[in-house]
Amino acid sequence: QALPQRSSGSSILVSPRQKGNPVLAALRSLPWEYSDIPADYGLGLTTCALFLSLKYHRLHPEYIYTRIRNLQGKYNLRILLTMVDIPNHEDSLRELSKTSLINNVTIILCWSAAEAARYLELYKSYEHANFSAIKGQQATGYAEKLVEFVTVPRGINKADAISLVSAFGSIKNAVNGDPEQVAIIGGWGEKKVKRWCSVVEEPFRVQQ
């Protein structure tokens, strides 16, 4: 939806420190401009990102803590965009996990400059987005819902779903079907029949 854009709101703010970072070359979908901000990237009023290459982090482990301290709790969401560019990343990542807990930053890993740029673009463009996309409940057609419903038990595929419902006429009948009736449908082997019939009878609650 079109929201009123703020004056400088449409572009990603980039700290001059980032000059020369290949990520900037990959920032192509959204405009960006240099700006004097404590973070590396300003991605909205309450969101910022610090960029960290693990290669650099291994040489200067104290650097990132200084940077985090300089943020002074200004932003609500503080991303630590970490580029994994060394093969033995385990120790660094373990340490950063602990850091994120203590220093209130959120780690996002990326594996290339292009991916890093994509994350930055995504954060900027979703600045005012709503969260319906991750809340589930997407409205879809009856057919897709039906297929989705039948294919929940493992091993049952789309073709099985359609043959099941076309044999029984409605989902209600299919749910009430005997194992013997289901078994004569083409493509429904013993395993599938057993899975289907047990899942519709399985109690919702685990009995103790």
Add this chain to the structure above:
Amino acid sequence: MSTNNAPPQPVRLSLPLEYQQHLFQELRAEDELVVIAKGLGLMRLVTNLLHSYDAAGNNLIIVVGAEDRENAWIGEALAEQAAISMAPKARGLTVVNTDFTSVAAREKMYAKGGIYSITSRILVVDLLTTLLRTESITGVILLHADKVVATSLEAFILRIYRQKNKTGFLKAFSDSPDPFTIGFSPLATMMRNMFLRKASLWPRFHVTVAGSLEGKKKAEVIELEVPMTDDMNAIQQAIMECVEVSIHELKKGNSGLEMDDWNLDSALLKNFDVMVRRQLDPNWHRVSWKTKQIVSDLTVLRSLLHSVLALDAVSFLQQLDTIHAAHSPQPGSTRQNQSPWLFLDAANTIFATAKQRVYTAKRADVTPQGLVDSLRPVLEEQPKWALLAEILEEIDRDLYFEPSTRGDSNQTILVMCSDTATCRQLRDYLQTMHVQPKTDETPNPNKENHKPSASFMMRRRLRNYLNWKREFAKVNHELFSENQKALEGAVDPRLAQGSYKGRAPANKRRRIRGGGVIGATTPGRAANGSVAQYFEKPAEVADLIEEVQMLEEEAHQKADIVADPLEDMDDYFEVYDMQDLVVIHAYDGDQDEHVLEEIRPRYIIMYEPDASFIRRVEVYRSSHNDRNVRVYFMFYGGSVEEQRYLASVRREKDCFTKLIKERASMSVVMTTDSHGVEDPQEAFLRTVNTRIAGGGRLTATAEQPRVVVDVREFRSSLPSLLHGRNLNVIPCMLTVGDYILSPNICIERKSISDLISSFKDGRLYSQAETMFQHYKSPMLLIEFDQNKSFTLEPFADLSGNLRSVNPNEAPSDLQSKIVLLTLAFPRLRIIWSSSPYQTAEIFENLKTQEPEPDPIAAVRAGLDKDMKAEDQAFNLEPHEMLGVVPGVTPQNLKNLTLETENVREVANMTVGELSSLIGKEAARKVHGFFNRNLIDIDM
């Protein structure tokens, strides 16, 4: 039956063959891993071994890894043997496989001793909570040892067991050598996981085995090669072509991957699709949507390869129709979204030839109305049917001329085939093969020079098929009408056609003559170029129905048994004219031994090849002195079936050879001596924190650090690894979070596939919400698999694509969803871990300087105050199903599942009943979803 002659065991065993006794003695004497070829009687060995312990009494023996049917077998066999040897102390088997038995009851049970088969997930919890005291266990029998990889639940169980109990026995069994040959020194690794030092290998070519089976009492085997019909051959060729193209597409789309051995030859192997899947698995979250589709296409194509041989012509066509409907494109899609094989000429060949086998056009009749094409049934029979009839006749003659055979066998004919569907087909065939169509008198099976034929059955099937197809057309229309409209543009030909929806068929040239208007340029192709779904015109169908209707009266004579009232669907007993039985049975692994023993057949017809069954017959024959067996062995020459059979035999042999080689050069280093447990553990954990192993614990707390783990998490390997790192793992039923590290830190673990699915259904969002209600520092753990590549980058280049960052588009990729999640929960921390090993280290690190979690508080979090903990445990799958139903939201889902029993109950509720639970609007939607009738609708 022979009695074991070792004096301290007054137990009667049923192991007649030399190699079996040999193996039994070996197992009694020491702990070992037994890998035995399929069909050599693994289960019999296990039950005898168990019985020998059972009869002694006073034991607590745990059977790990048994499946349901194996449990049933063991239970039966133990009871039987206890009765035979009249062992007063034998108590038989107790199966613990669900949460139905309460904790207190289980504790009491374990105290009594006996033999228990326990589901791994329950066992591990019971061991950790010391409900089952490790020290009290006499021994462990492990089935399916091939599944014990380092991070598996079984390996975890064995480690807990060996940690405190060094004297109990441990015997592991497997009858599939394949998994022991993959990877670097696989046998040694597996054995280390099981804390075993000795491996005992028993291939079919083992000297003792061969000696036992190839003595004077050999079974008589007659091999019969059946040629395929031309049409079958054509279809098989066409499918192979589709497979080849699919593989080619796969290679093209994933150039970065190692796939030299993806070729047509390996496509014939039994589990090619599984293999491809496994190879792609490390990168599964990165491959494109198309690749995933092709992989699933391969599965479909492979099942078709089997179907063309196994199913009759009509059923095969029916299956094709269903597959086609399921693969028709989504609304508004373009050709990019469809399975590539549907665009091939070969696909057309498959569909056309399959139809040809069922019916073709009759020469056009000139009627007053003009030229009308009509259809004529062809109904090609499977070549094996005629052969089967011939064999049965031969057996008849045999029995007639030589009625009193010496020996103990029944004069029963056992027909073995691959699945119950084939069983049903053969039963139908044998019942009706002497029924002659187009005669008014009663069928006379004894009539001279009458050739058995399946035409009666095939006609009946065709009739059913035509009825089905009419309904299916409706269903299909109901489900996919939007798609078709989208495909065909504004003008819908169905509307012009009136009451019955028959799309003007464009499939064959004759159609064009018969008045087809559309699609003259692209025969058989829908607007987007894929193979079009084809529906007959009513007039033609009427003809065809008329043609097959003639014997409707006959059909009434024998009502078709659609659903067998018997509980046991496996067996169909039919009285044959010589008063003996023809039993048709499906291959069923070890259960086949029972079948042989019970039926004692004189003649066995193997309708489809199966290597392990041949061995079972050999074992059966050699075990009984006076039972003659003749085996007829059928296969389609030059078919996939034949090649697959030969390949499987070859592969098993190769596997055993490799295993034997490895065993010869294996250095035995692992031990189970006094402080021995630590050694394998070290190897298992790869890295050891010396500060802790040294004894002087440097952690701040005096007590052992602990982690509260949700019991459902025991399916993953992480709890095992946490335990291996000296953390105290406390299994609890948690409502909020998966792992509780401290009173503040709560962690939700997601593997990549979990992450994708829980974003899709919104589960993660609500989980995050509840975590924030109860904990100060909720964390999301994104855990990659050990062998999976540690990256989320898709192979396709997404950057620079303006559309991909447009907030109004529904985000499709994982990255954008993670971004949304962090925006929604700015305080949610994300842990990225490249493997469960890494996760365990991170957990340990996070826990330092934090207080220990309180299990009771962890369990109470998220529970309603007036509700008991028991009411909160849910079964996942039915829940998920209900969650999909339109009208059900995460909020009313809870209400619904508390008030109702299962999915079936919800499906049968009326609007009124539903609306009292979830409100009117939602109730209407739910009711509509279940009750929408797709067949009896006027269109």
